[in-house]
Amino acid sequence: MTADIWILALPSKGSLGEEIYGLVAEARRLRDVKGTGLITVLVPGAVPGDELSALGAYGVDLLLIFEGKGFDRYQGEIWTRELTGLVRERKPTFILMAHNALTEDLGPRLAASLETGFISRAMDLWLDPQGKVVGVRPIANGHLFEEVEVVAEVPCLVSFLPSVLAAAEKGTDQPPEIVTALAGGIDESTRLQVLAVIEADPESAALEDAEIIVSGGRGVGKGESFNIIQSLARTIGGSVAGTRPVIDWQTLPFERQIGQTGKTVAPRLMIACGLSGANEFTAGMEKSQQVIVINTDPRARIFRFADLGVLGDVHEILPRLTERIEKEKNEFKDL
Ligand SMILES: Cc1cc2nc3c(=O)[nH]c(=O)nc-3n(C[C@H](O)[C@H](O)[C@H](O)COP(=O)(O)OP(=O)(O)OC[C@H]3O[C@@H](n4cnc5c(N)ncnc54)[C@H](O)[C@@H]3O)c2cc1C
Structure with missing residues (x-):
C-alpha cells in the first residue's frame, strides 16, 4: 500500500x-x-x-x-x-x-x-x-x-x-x-437533477462567500438590539455575523460566528460593530480587504485592523448610517 x-x-x-x-x-x-x-x-x-x-x-x-x-x-x-x-x-x-x-x-x-x-x-x-x-x-x-x-x-x-x-x-x-483524471469517462447519471441554482439572499448566504459582512459584538447587545446590524446589512446587501457572545446569547445561530472556532471569512468589506477584536475573533477575519470599525473604546484591539475607524456608539451611528444610505439609494433610483 x-x-x-x-x-x-x-x-x-x-x-x-x-x-x-x-x-x-x-x-x-x-x-x-x-x-x-x-x-x-x-x-x-x-x-x-x-x-x-x-x-x-x-x-x-x-x-x-x-x-x-x-x-x-x-x-x-x-x-x-x-x-x-x-x-x-x-x-x-x-x-x-x-x-x-x-x-x-x-x-x-x-x-x-x-x-x-x-x-x-x-x-x-x-x-x-x-x-x-x-x-x-x-x-x-x-x-x-x-x-x-x-x-x-x-x-x-x-x-x-x-x-x-x-x-x-x-x-x-x-x-x-x-x-x-476523468475527462470524458464520467458517469453523469444521477437520481437527482439540479433544475436551477438560486443565488442566496446575501443576508443569510454562507459567510465564506459573502462580499460584504456586517458583524456585531457584545457592544451591540442581544435580541432586538441586534436589529441595527440586520438593517444595515439589508440596506447594503451584506451578510450578518457575530462574535461568540452574540452566538452564546442565541441572537444569531452558530453558523454566523466568525473566528477561531467559527467561520473564516474574506469579504471585500467588513463592518465590525461593538466588538473588541479578541485574537479568537480576528483569526477568522484577517483576510478582509477593507475593514470599518465602530467602537466606543479608542483602545479596542479591533482598531488595529481598521482601514476606517469610527469612535462612537453603534446605537447612535448605525441607524443614522442606514437611514442615510437608504435616502441616497432612493435619490439615485429617482435619477
Ligand atoms: C478557545 C476559545 C475560542 C474562541 N473562539 C471564538 C470565536 O471563534 N469567535 C469569537 O468571536 N470569539 C471567540 N472566543 C471568545 C473571544 O475570546 C472573546 O471573548 C470574544 O470574541 C469577545 O466578543 P466581543 O468582542 O463581542 O465582546 P467584548 O470583548 O466584550 O467587546 C465588546 C466591545 O464593544 C464595545 N462597545 C460596547 N458598547 C458599545 C457601543 N454602544 N457602541 C460601540 N462599541 C461598544 C466595547 O468597547 C468593546 O470593545 C473564543 C474564546 C476561547 C477561549
Whole structure:
C-alpha cells in the first residue's frame, strides 16, 4: 500500500484560493512523519495552468484534474461516485480538505461510500506512537474540544477549520506532474437533477462567500438590539455575523460566528460593530480587504485592523448610517 496523501482543492471563481497552501503544509507534515508518499492535489474544474504549476514549489508531486460536465459545479452524487472509484484504485492514506458548506456535504457522503472515518472541523491532527490517527475538534460552540481517533481502515478523511490552516514554506521548484483524471469517462447519471441554482439572499448566504459582512459584538447587545446590524446589512446587501457572545446569547445561530472556532471569512468589506477584536475573533477575519470599525473604546484591539475607524456608539451611528444610505439609494433610483 502506498502512503499517498490527497488534498481536495475546491476552486472558486477560477482560483484555488489560499487554503490550498495550508492543506499542503498539513500534508507535508504527515508525510514527514510517515517518511514516504506522494502529495497529490485533486482539482475539480478549471484553474489557470500557472496557478497549478506553482504548487510544485510547495511540495506537491501530482495534480489530478477532473474535467467533464459532472465537475463544472458541485454534485454530491457524481463526485462521491467518481472519487470513490479513484480512491479504491489508487488507495491514498489521507484525503484532506478545508471545512466549508461543500465539504460538509461531500465528506460524510464519501466516508460512508468508502466505509471509513471522517474527522470534520479538525484543529489539529497527528499520528500517535501506534500509528493511529488522532484529531482535535471544537464542540459545544467552541467551548470544549474533543480528541477523536480513527479506527476505520484507510483512507482517513479530514476537513480542517480554515482558520488553522497556515501556508507551507516554499521548497524545491519542481513542477508537479499534471494528469487529467476523468475527462470524458464520467458517469453523469444521477437520481437527482439540479433544475436551477438560486443565488442566496446575501443576508443569510454562507459567510465564506459573502462580499460584504456586517458583524456585531457584545457592544451591540442581544435580541432586538441586534436589529441595527440586520438593517444595515439589508440596506447594503451584506451578510450578518457575530462574535461568540452574540452566538452564546442565541441572537444569531452558530453558523454566523466568525473566528477561531467559527467561520473564516474574506469579504471585500467588513463592518465590525461593538466588538473588541479578541485574537479568537480576528483569526477568522484577517483576510478582509477593507475593514470599518465602530467602537466606543479608542483602545479596542479591533482598531488595529481598521482601514476606517469610527469612535462612537453603534446605537447612535448605525441607524443614522442606514437611514442615510437608504435616502441616497432612493435619490439615485429617482435619477
Ligand atoms: C478557545 C476559545 C475560542 C474562541 N473562539 C471564538 C470565536 O471563534 N469567535 C469569537 O468571536 N470569539 C471567540 N472566543 C471568545 C473571544 O475570546 C472573546 O471573548 C470574544 O470574541 C469577545 O466578543 P466581543 O468582542 O463581542 O465582546 P467584548 O470583548 O466584550 O467587546 C465588546 C466591545 O464593544 C464595545 N462597545 C460596547 N458598547 C458599545 C457601543 N454602544 N457602541 C460601540 N462599541 C461598544 C466595547 O468597547 C468593546 O470593545 C473564543 C474564546 C476561547 C477561549
